[in-house]
Amino acid sequence: EVQLVQSGAEVKKPGESLRISCKTSGYYFTSYWISWVRQMPGKGLEWMAMIDPTDSYTKYSPSFQGHVTISADKSISTAYLQWSSLKASDTAMYYCGRYYDSSGHIYPWGQGTLVTVSS
Amino acid sequence: NFMLTQPHSVSESPGKTVTISCTRSSGSIASNYVQWYQQRPGSAPTTVIFEDNQRLSGVPDRFSGSIDSSSNSASLTISGLKTEDEADYYCQSYDTNIGVFGGGTKLTV
Numbered sequence: 592e593v594q595l596v597q598s599g600a601e602v603k604k605p606g607e608s609l610r611i612s613c614k615t616s617g618y619y620f621t622s623y624w625i626s627w628v629r630q631m632p633g634k635g636l637e638w639m640a641m642i643d644p645t646d647s648y649t650k651y652s653p654s655f656q657g658h659v660t661i662s663a664d665k666s667i668s669t670a671y672l673q674w675s676s677l678k679a680s681d682t683a684m685y686y687c688g689r690y691y692d693s694s695g696h697i698y699p700w701g702q703g704t705l706v707t708v709s710s
Numbered sequence: 711n712f713m714l715t716q717p718h719s720v721s722e723s724p725g726k727t728v729t730i731s732c733t734r735s736s737g738s739i740a741s742n743y744v745q746w747y748q749q750r751p752g753s754a755p756t757t758v759i760f761e762d763n764q765r766l767s768g769v770p771d772r773f774s775g776s777i778d779s780s781s782n783s784a785s786l787t788i789s790g791l792k793t794e795d796e797a798d799y800y801c802q803s804y805d806t807n808i809g810v811f812g813g814g815t816k817l818t819v
Contacts, residue, residue, distance in 0.1 A: 626809065628809075628811075635798075635800065635811060635812075635813050635814040636747075636749075636755065636800050636802075636811040636814065637811065638802075638808065638809035638810060638811060641808075641809075650808055651808075652808055652809075653711075686754055686755070690809075691760075694743045694745075694760060694761045695742060695743050695745065695802070695803060695804030695809060696743070696745050696757065696760040696761065697745070697747075697755075697757075697802070697809075698757050698760070698766070699756075700754040700755055700756070701754065702754055703754050
């Protein structure tokens, strides 16, 4: 069974750094891109970025370029999303998902990681 | 890049049929596949339709997807509505491997 299991909820202060993870299992990690999606409280889904675990080639949505960094570790089939300096506006649920580059489809999704940034 | 526009909300009675539209702002809707995701409160999104009109295994055949080049839009149709269909629905497509989501439609049954 293909699974993407994300790390637990985080509460951080503005200016702090953070890395959340997305551990995959049940398939060859390097066979599919991993995408990251943000959902701010009460709002819709926003495409953030995606990574090819084969060579860590990344693509970022212009809205998120420079604000977050994604990475992947093939040895442990895990993808990461990180911030160097969090802002209150980063408070959101973050989802990872396996991405089919032939169709643009995300399946399956991780369960989500809630990030709360508050002083 | 393009945008995908969905109605903010739709409402229909149990047993009826509802159609949710997703209009692409520029470029052809047929250029890239469209997916539809269902999201219930407190849960991650799940696929109901992928590649324009393919149902994921386990999704009831009450759900169907289509695209219309004349209106440059995609549609999700749900027939025989059940109260369990009440959720947010998002269309999604992509361009040069960057995904685009519609704003989401809240379906009330």
